[in-house]
Amino acid sequence: MAKVLMKGNEALGEGAVIAGCRYFFGYPITPQSEVAEYLARRLPQVEGVFLQAESELAAINMVYGGAAAGARVMTGSSGPGISLKQEGISFIAEAELPCVIANISRGGPGLGGIQPAQSDYFQACKGGGHGDYHLMVLAPSSVQEMMDFALLAFDLADKYRTPVMIMSEGMLGQMMEPVEVREPVTEQYAKPWATNGCAGRKPNIVNTLHLGVEELEERNRHLFRKYAEIQAREKRAETMLTKDAELVVVAFGLLSRVVKKAVIEARKKGIKVGLVRPVTLWPFPDEHIRECLETAKMFLSIEINMGQMIEDVRLAVNGQAPVEFYGRIGVVPSPREVEEAIMAAAEKGGLV
Numbered sequence: 001m002a003k004v005l006m007k008g009n010e011a012l013g014e015g016a017v018i019a020g021c022r023y024f025f026g027y028p029i030t031p032q033s034e035v036a037e038y039l040a041r042r043l044p045q046v047e048g049v050f051l052q053a054e055s056e057l058a059a060i061n062m063v064y065g066g067a068a069a070g071a072r073v074m075t076g077s078s079g080p081g082i083s084l085k086q087e088g089i090s091f092i093a094e095a096e097l098p099c100v101i102a103n104i105s106r107g108g109p110g111l112g113g114i115q116p117a118q119s120d121y122f123q124a125c126k127g128g129g130h131g132d133y134h135l136m137v138l139a140p141s142s143v144q145e146m147m148d149f150a151l152l153a154f155d156l157a158d159k160y161r162t163p164v165m166i167m168s169e170g171m172l173g174q175m176m177e178p179v180e181v182r183e184p185v186t187e188q189y190a191k192p193w194a195t196n197g198c199a200g201r202k203p204n205i206v207n208t209l210h211l212g213v214e215e216l217e218e219r220n221r222h223l224f225r226k227y228a229e230i231q232a233r234e235k236r237a238e239t240m241l242t243k244d245a246e247l248v249v250v251a252f253g254l255l256s257r258v259v260k261k262a263v264i265e266a267r268k269k270g271i272k273v274g275l276v277r278p279v280t281l282w283p284f285p286d287e288h289i290r291e292c293l294e295t296a297k298m299f300l301s302i303e304i305n306m307g308q309m310i311e312d313v314r315l316a317v318n319g320q321a322p323v324e325f326y327g328r329i330g331v332v333p334s335p336r337e338v339e340e341a342i343m344a345a346a347e348k349g350g351l352v
Contacts, residue, residue, distance in 0.1 A: 003178035008146045009034035015150025022048035023073040025062035031170035032104035035076040060088030067097035068206045070194030076102035090129030094208040098157035101165045104173040107330045115330030116171035121308035125282040136164040137281040139252040143177035158189035172254045237285035238277040245274030251302045262338035286316035298349040299323045
């Protein structure tokens with residue numbers, strides 16, 4: 001199959017169309033705006049609807065309505081915009097409505113800058129809104145995965161009736177790579193719960209208000225039984241050279257590609273180093289990390305932030321090995337810089 005040169009944001013948009021998404025409600029913010037721009041052109045070609053809402057709050061509530069009606073629906077933004085959507089995201093999670101949310105991350109806090117960052121990890125993985133809930137979070141590392149993960153996200157969202165976030169760095173959204181365009185999805189999950197007419201059955205109702213104590217508690221327990229199922233079935237990670245690794249680097253997204261090069265170079269210098277790349281940030285692939293404990297004497301979390309994923313790495317390691325951190329802000333470090341960080345950690349841990 002021929003490949004097409006596409007931006008990451010464009011590939012994400014096309015992946016959504018291929019997945020059967022026909023509704024996008026959003027509001028522009030760099031470095032995400034190309035997702036909306038692409039779908040503004042593309043959705044009318046497939047009899048879909050693109051609507052630029054008057055605000056992020058309006059956009060996420062339109063997503064709520066579209067998802068409740070059974071449509072495959074998507075929104076996109078960056079960190080500050082996702083913050084504005086958090087109330088609606090919490091409502092959507094409680095109502096068990098499937099949708100896809102794209103976060104093309106920028107640096108922060110505050111308005112920050114449009115440079116590449118992974119500073120929204122806490123926001124995505126620790127429940128940025130109110131109440132007890134989780135989002136599934138996918139972290140692509142290439143333009144091809146921006147497309148492929150869009151298809152995966154819609155399937156996971158429908159399968160588990162949950163919002164799924166695709167979180168990538170701003171640089172990945174802007175960079176161009178050859179992409180193999182996937183075949184259109186022709187089968188989707190049935191949605192007998194949707195509020196799309198009630199001929200021959202009782203009306204379906206979408207509700208997030210539970211005033212009774214027992215009802216509220218059981219509702220939350222129901223959600224967390226589902227989250228436990230997701231954790232049991234959907235943890236995903238890529239591993240590289242971990243079978244004999246004494247030093248295991250953990251990195252996700254675009255940064256993991258830089259780390260791969262650095263790991264290969266450090267291996268040439270005699271350092272037994274490997275890589276665990278989380279593909280799902282939630283559920284976090286802790287089992288993949290624990291499997292490394294047979295040989296690993298230390299771990300190194302490398303992130304484009306001040307240290308967020310490292311907390312989940314430490315929880316997975318559970319005190320059985322030291323966990324070090326190396327981070328940059330708004331900068332994707334070079335393979336040489338990452339290699340130096342690996343060598344410094346190895347020296348500190350007595351692995352040289």
